[in-house]
Amino acid sequence: MIELPTLGWQSIVILVVFGVSLLIATYCTYAERVIAAFLQDRVGPDRAGPFGLLQPLADAVKLFTKEEFFPAGANKALFILGPCLAMITALMSSAVIPFGNVIQFGNNVFNLQGIEVNIGMLWVFGIVSLGVYGVMIGGWASNNKFSLLGAIRAGSQNISYELAMGMSLIAVLMISGTLSLREITLQQSAAGEWHFWNIVKQPLGFIIFLVCAFAETNRTPFDLPECETELVGGYHTEYSSMKMGLYLFAEYVNVFVASAVMSVLYFGGFNFPFQYELRDWFVNNQGWALTSAQNLISVLGLLGLFAKIFGFIFFFMWVRWTLPRFRYDQLMRLGWTILIPLAIFNILLTGGLILGGIIK
Amino acid sequence: MQSLSNRAKKLEAKPMTLAERAYLPAIFQGLSITMRHFFRAATKRQVTVRYPDEVRPFSPIFRGLHVLKRDEQGRERCTACGLCAVACPAEAITMVAGERKKGEEGLYREEKYAVSYEINMLRCIFCGLCEEACPKAAVYLQPDKMAPPRFERDEFIYGKDRLVEPVDPQARSIRGIQLTPEQAAALAQRMAQPA
Numbered sequence: 001m002i003e004l005p006t007l008g009w010q011s012i013v014i015l016v017v018f019g020v021s022l023l024i025a026t027y028c029t030y031a032e033r034v035i036a037a038f039l040q041d042r043v044g045p046d047r048a049g050p051f052g053l054l055q056p057l058a059d060a061v062k063l064f065t066k067e068e069f070f071p072a073g074a075n076k077a078l079f080i081l082g083p084c085l086a087m088i089t090a091l092m093s094s095a096v097i098p099f100g101n102v103i104q105f106g107n108n109v110f111n112l113q114g115i116e117v118n119i120g121m122l123w124v125f126g127i128v129s130l131g132v133y134g135v136m137i138g139g140w141a142s143n144n145k146f147s148l149l150g151a152i153r154a155g156s157q158n159i160s161y162e163l164a165m166g167m168s169l170i171a172v173l174m175i176s177g178t179l180s181l182r183e184i185t186l187q188q189s190a191a192g193e194w195h196f197w198n199i200v201k202q203p204l205g206f207i208i209f210l211v212c213a214f215a216e217t218n219r220t221p222f223d224l225p226e227c228e229t230e231l232v233g234g235y236h237t238e239y240s241s242m243k244m245g246l247y248l249f250a251e252y253v254n255v256f257v258a259s260a261v262m263s264v265l266y267f268g269g270f271n272f273p274f275q276y277e278l279r280d281w282f283v284n285n286q287g288w289a290l291t292s293a294q295n296l297i298s299v300l301g302l303l304g305l306f307a308k309i310f311g312f313i314f315f316f317m318w319v320r321w322t323l324p325r326f327r328y329d330q331l332m333r334l335g336w337t338i339l340i341p342l343a344i345f346n347i348l349l350t351g352g353l354i355l356g357g358i359i360k
Numbered sequence: 361m362q363s364l365s366n367r368a369k370k371l372e373a374k375p376m377t378l379a380e381r382a383y384l385p386a387i388f389q390g391l392s393i394t395m396r397h398f399f400r401a402a403t404k405r406q407v408t409v410r411y412p413d414e415v416r417p418f419s420p421i422f423r424g425l426h427v428l429k430r431d432e433q434g435r436e437r438c439t440a441c442g443l444c445a446v447a448c449p450a451e452a453i454t455m456v457a458g459e460r461k462k463g464e465e466g467l468y469r470e471e472k473y474a475v476s477y478e479i480n481m482l483r484c485i486f487c488g489l490c491e492e493a494c495p496k497a498a499v500y501l502q503p504d505k506m507a508p509p510r511f512e513r514d515e516f517i518y519g520k521d522r523l524v525e526p527v528d529p530q531a532r533s534i535r536g537i538q539l540t541p542e543q544a545a546a547l548a549q550r551m552a553q554p555a
Binding site for chain 2: 035037038039040041042043046207318319321322323
C-alpha cells in the first residue's frame with residue numbers, strides 16, 4: 001500500500017487553496033467593476049482582452065509600477081507591516097474551510113480541506129479578528145489624522161460587530177455541538193432522510209451573521225474605515241503602489257472567506273440537494289463503484305460550494321452598489337442596540353426550540 | 361404665525377413603523393431596483409457609445425470643419441472676394457487674393473483666386489456665416505468632420521492645403537458627406553466632359 005505523506009498532501013491542498021483565494025480575489029476586482037457598471041447601466045472594463053478579462057493583470061502591472069511613497073514622519077517598518085498583516089490574516093483563515101468531501105483513490109483518502117481541526121470555527125474567528133491589526137497598524141504608521149481616524153473606526157467597528165457575529169454563531173454551535181467546520185457541513189446532510197441546511201433552523205442568526213460579515217469585511221454599507229467623503233481614503237489614504245493593492249486584495253480575500261464561511265455554516269457547504277440519491281443512482285443504475293460515485297459527488301459538491309461562494313460574493317457587490325453608507329452613530333447603534341440583543345434573543349429562541357425538541 | 365397664503369400645510373414626522381425601522385424591506389426594494397438595472401445592462405441595452413469603435417452619428421445640419429469646394433471640372437470655386445472674412449464674427453478668416461495667370465484655367469474657376477486662404481480654428485465659432493456669405497458656393501462647413509485637438513497653436517491655422525477638397529472625385533464629398541461610388545462615378549463623368 002502506497003501511502004502519501006499526509007503533510008505533503010496537505011501542503012499541496014493549502015497551496016491550491018492559497019492560489020484559488022488569490023485568483024478569486026484578483027477576479028473579484030474585475031467582477032466588482034463589471035457588476036458596478038451593470039448595476040449603473042454602464043459597460044465596465046472591456047478593453048483588456050476578451051470582455052476585459054485581462055483587466056486584473058493590467059491593474060497589477062499598474063500597481064507594481066506606481067511610485068512607492070512613504071509619508072514624512074511615517075514609521076517605516078510598521079507602514080510596510082500593515083498591508084502585509086492584512087494580507088496574511090486574510091489568507092490564513094481560508095485554510096480550515098472544507099471545500100469538498102473526501103476523494104478516495106484505492107486506500108488513499110484525501111480531504112479537500114487545508115487543515116482539519118476540531119476548532120475550525122474558532123480559528124476563522126480568531127484570524128478574522130487579527131485582521132483588524134493590519135488596518136490599525138497601517139493607519140497608525142501613516143502619521144496622518146485621516147488614516148488614524150479610519151483605523152480607529154475600523155477597530156471599534158470590528159470589535160462591535162464581532163460580538164454580535166460571535167453570538168449569532170453560538171446558536172449554530174448549539175445545534176451542531178461542534179466547532180469543526182467539516183462536522184458542521186456533514187451534519188447538514190445525511191443519506192436517506194431529510195436534513196435541512198442550517199439556514200432553515202437559523203434564519204435570524206443568518207441575517208445577523210450576514211450583516212456582521214459586511215461590517216467585518218469593511219464593505220458598504222459599513223465601509224466607514226475608508227469613508228472617502230469624510231476621511232479622504234481612511235486607513236489607506238497614504239498608501240500607494242502595491243501596498244495599496246495588498247489592502248484592496250485583502251478586502252476581497254476577506255469577502256471570499258466570509259462568503260465561504262457563510263456557505264459552510266448556513267448553506268450546507270459542499271452538500272447539494274439529492275446528492276445521495278444521485279450517488280445511489282450511479283451505483284445502482286450505471287454500475288459504478290461506490291467510491292467513484294462518491295468521488296463524483298465530492299467534485300460536484302466542490303463546484304456547488306464555489307457556486308454558493310460566488311453567489312455570496314455577488315451579493316456583497318450587489319449590496320455595495322445599492323446601499324449608501326451608514327452614519328457612524330447609526331452603525332454603532334445598529335451594532336450595539338439592535339444586533340447584539342437580537343443575537344441574544346436568537347440564542348434563547350434556539351435553546352427553547354432545542355429543549356422543545358422542534359430542532360435538533 | 362398666521363400663514364399669508366393659507367396654503368401652508370402642517371407636517372408632522374410620523375413615527376416609523378417596525379418594518380421601516382428594520383431597514384430590511386427598504387433594502388430589498390433597493391436591491392430589486394438595482395437588479396432590474398443589472399439585467400437591463402446585461403442584456404445589452406446599454407446607452408454607452410463605445411467611442412473609438414462606435415461614433416455617435418452627427419446631425420445632418422451639424423457645422424463642422426470647413427471645406428473649400430471645387431466645381432465639376434475640379435477647379436477651385438473661391439474667388440477671394442473676402443465676403444466670408446467680412447461676415448466672420450470671430451475674424452477667423454484671412455486670405456490673399458491673386459490674379460489667375462494664363463494656363464491656370466484648369467485650376468481656378470474665376471480670374472481672381474485665393475493665393476492663400478487661412479482659417480484659425482481656435483477663433484472660429486462654427487456659426488456658418490461664411491457659408492451663407494459666399495456668393496460662389498465655395499466654402500462649406502462639413503457635417504461629419506471636426507477640427508481635431510492638437511498640441512500646437514499654429515497647427516490650428518488651416519491653410520489651403522487642408523481646406524481645399526481633393527481633386528480625386530473618389531475622395532470628394534458633397535458638403536462634407538463622403539460620396540457613394542455611384543455619385544463619385546457621375547462626378548468623374550461630368551469632369552471628363554470638356555468645359
